[in-house]
Amino acid sequence: MTTQVPGNALVSLNAVNKHYGQLHVLKDINLHVRKGEVVVVIGPSGSGKSTLCRAINRLETIDDGDISIDGKMLPEEGKELASLRADVGMVFQSFNLFAHKTILENVTLGPIKVKGVAKAEADKEAMALLERVGVGHQAPKLPAQLSGGQQQRVAIARALAMKPKVMLFDEPTSALDPEMINEVLDVMIQLAKEGMTMIVVTHEMGFARKAADRVVFMADGQIVEDATPEEFFNNPKSSRAKDFLSKLLTH
Amino acid sequence: MDVIIESLPQYWDGFLRTLFLAVVSGIIALVVGTLLAAARVSPVTALRGFSMAYVEVVRNTPLTIAFFFAAVVLPRLGVTFQQFEIAAIIALSAYTSAFIAEAVRSGVNSVPVGQAEAARSIGMKFSQVLSLIILPQALRTVIPPMINILIALVKNSSVAGAFYVLELFGYGKQLANEHGDAVMWVLVGVAFFYLLITVPLGYVAHQVERKVAIAR
Numbered sequence: 001m002t003t004q005v006p007g008n009a010l011v012s013l014n015a016v017n018k019h020y021g022q023l024h025v026l027k028d029i030n031l032h033v034r035k036g037e038v039v040v041v042i043g044p045s046g047s048g049k050s051t052l053c054r055a056i057n058r059l060e061t062i063d064d065g066d067i068s069i070d071g072k073m074l075p076e077e078g079k080e081l082a083s084l085r086a087d088v089g090m091v092f093q094s095f096n097l098f099a100h101k102t103i104l105e106n107v108t109l110g111p112i113k114v115k116g117v118a119k120a121e122a123d124k125e126a127m128a129l130l131e132r133v134g135v136g137h138q139a140p141k142l143p144a145q146l147s148g149g150q151q152q153r154v155a156i157a158r159a160l161a162m163k164p165k166v167m168l169f170d171e172p173t174s175a176l177d178p179e180m181i182n183e184v185l186d187v188m189i190q191l192a193k194e195g196m197t198m199i200v201v202t203h204e205m206g207f208a209r210k211a212a213d214r215v216v217f218m219a220d221g222q223i224v225e226d227a228t229p230e231e232f233f234n235n236p237k238s239s240r241a242k243d244f245l246s247k248l249l250t251h
Numbered sequence: 252m253d254v255i256i257e258s259l260p261q262y263w264d265g266f267l268r269t270l271f272l273a274v275v276s277g278i279i280a281l282v283v284g285t286l287l288a289a290a291r292v293s294p295v296t297a298l299r300g301f302s303m304a305y306v307e308v309v310r311n312t313p314l315t316i317a318f319f320f321a322a323v324v325l326p327r328l329g330v331t332f333q334q335f336e337i338a339a340i341i342a343l344s345a346y347t348s349a350f351i352a353e354a355v356r357s358g359v360n361s362v363p364v365g366q367a368e369a370a371r372s373i374g375m376k377f378s379q380v381l382s383l384i385i386l387p388q389a390l391r392t393v394i395p396p397m398i399n400i401l402i403a404l405v406k407n408s409s410v411a412g413a414f415y416v417l418e419l420f421g422y423g424k425q426l427a428n429e430h431g432d433a434v435m436w437v438l439v440g441v442a443f444f445y446l447l448i449t450v451p452l453g454y455v456a457h458q459v460e461r462k463v464a465i466a467r
Contacts, residue, residue: 057372059368059371059372077294078376079376082371082374082375082376083374084374085371085372085373085374086373086374087374088372089372090368090369090372090373092365092368092369094363094365096363096365096366096368096369097369098366098369098370098384099366099388099465100387100388100391100465109373109383110373110374110375113375113379113383114373114374114375114379115374142465144465155369158369158373159372159373162373162374
């Protein structure tokens with residue numbers, strides 16, 4: 001297996017395999033993401049792209065291969081894994097805001113409990129983040145009182161509050177009503193411009209064109225193509241990718 | 252009816268002792284039961300096994316066995332008490348905690364898995380995920396079954412009366428012996444004082460439940 005391992009890779013996956021029983025969901029995955037790079041992972045459903053994303057902070061375990069973040073191998077379980085996860089922001093399809101905490105508490109909980117930041121300072125930074133994603137005035141409310149788009153922007157703020165080295169987005173707009181998708185994508189595009197390292201699993205081709213440095217196309221658990229957005233959308237090499245793109249563009 | 256008025260001091264004394272038994276055992280059972288539930292979902296196999304075995308054994312055996320164990324077996328093993336009340340509290344809290352553990356566990360299962368994933372993804376340890384995110388949500392959803400368990404505890408405390416603890420039921424027995432002609436009214440009095448605890452408990456539960464409900 002030839003793997004080019006760039007010395008400055010922030011996220012590195014080497015020969016990663018995972019099975020769900022008989023199903024081989026990740027087949028020999030090699031992926032290296034440099035600092036500041038925005039990698040968009042696309043592909044048909046069931047192609048393993050969400051599993052890939054969740055494996056990077058070990059919400060999914062892998063069978064073999066290795067994953068490292070900023071040069072550190074992903075630990076098994078326990079304290080070290082927890083502290084590594086603190087450096088990896090994660091945004092879920094279903095938002096997963098803490099239902100019993102206010103919007104402000106959702107954002108401050110990590111810094112206060114995990115990093116030991118003083119409450120006053122955490123509150124101040126959280127308010128700045130909430131303003132930045134456009135939901136500052138919602139701070140005292142509970143998650144259920146917000147729209148899906150607002151909740152997802154709070155979820156992004158919650159992840160950013162930990163000052164992560166890399167942000168993972170697992171289909172962040174798939175559970176949203178169409179008119180709310182853009183408000184979330186705008187925040188993500190802004191984040192990409194500011195130089196955040198991002199791995200984004202999405203079906204939003206517009207976002208891939210606009211913000212991605214690289215597009216990774218997955219099918220049947222494999223990385224089939226890894227190219228710049230222009231290259232991938234204008235001149236896909238594999239028949240699998242051509243087939244996928246043609247289905248998208250016919251409607 | 253006169254017997255109730257005449258015996259008010261005894262009733263009151265019994266009432267306070269029943270209340271004491273229920274409150275102390277209830278608090279211990281809530282704490283122990285929650286810990287058992289936490290052990291049941293922990294990543295440590297030995298803890299899970301212990302919790303499961305404890306709950307299965309205690310939940311499926313009669314309360315009187317727990318009382319005999321606390322009042323008769325423990326002293327033979329060298330654990331002696333000045334008062335039988337201590338044995339009663341041990342038996343009641345050991346018994347009730349098994350039911351609390353099951354209720355809390357069902358609450359834990361009702362919290363969406365995404366809540367735990369989000370908590371883990373911001374770097375929380377297992378103990379933090381459980382105490383800050385899962386249990387606060389789980390406990391709110393299990394208030395109704397929890398209150399049923401506590402009401403059962405109040406009534407179960409009457410078994411202590413058979414073990415020489417002069418709580419409501421113990422006094423009831425005594426009064427019934429003394430007033431053989433008015434047994435019915437003696438029992439009405441006993442029932443009234445039990446209701447004095449259990450009915451408000453149900454009411455308070457309803458209020459608390461409304462107040463802490465979480466929308467999703």
